[in-house]
Amino acid sequence: MNNTTLNFLNLDYIELMADGDHEMKETIIQMLLSEVPTEISNIEDAISSEDLKKLKAVSHKFKSTLSFVGYNDMIITNKEIEHIARTGENTHRLNSLLDKMKTYQSNIMPELKAALGLI
Numbered sequence: 001m002n003n004t005t006l007n008f009l010n011l012d013y014i015e016l017m018a019d020g021d022h023e024m025k026e027t028i029i030q031m032l033l034s035e036v037p038t039e040i041s042n043i044e045d046a047i048s049s050e051d052l053k054k055l056k057a058v059s060h061k062f063k064s065t066l067s068f069v070g071y072n073d074m075i076i077t078n079k080e081i082e083h084i085a086r087t088g089e090n091t092h093r094l095n096s097l098l099d100k101m102k103t104y105q106s107n108i109m110p111e112l113k114a115a116l117g118l119i
Helices: 012-018 022-048 052-069 072-087 091-115
Strands: none
Touching: 012 022, 012 052, 022 052, 022 091, 052 072, 052 091, 072 091
8 A cells, every 4th residue: 555644444454354465455445445335335225215124234234344444433433323223222313423424424435535545
């Protein structure tokens, strides 16, 4: 990876998992570029259809993806979404949490691309 300044991402976990393998780092980042927008779209679909069971499953699965991203605000927001989906309490907060996730996505996507040297 190049020496890109990262304001939102923490790629330490990727470095640890790749153990110096440059191709593995690239593969993981490519996966994140695809998976993050897909998972946020899945969260949005579950919220719009008021399907808390699906929302719980999606946000739970998203936790493992977010560990690679290392963006603490995004991790915390996803935990809040999962908690609401699990308990059914404070569902009125889901749309604002989704808006946060979309903002976080817009923060990290350029950094992921930059980490690959795509921009």
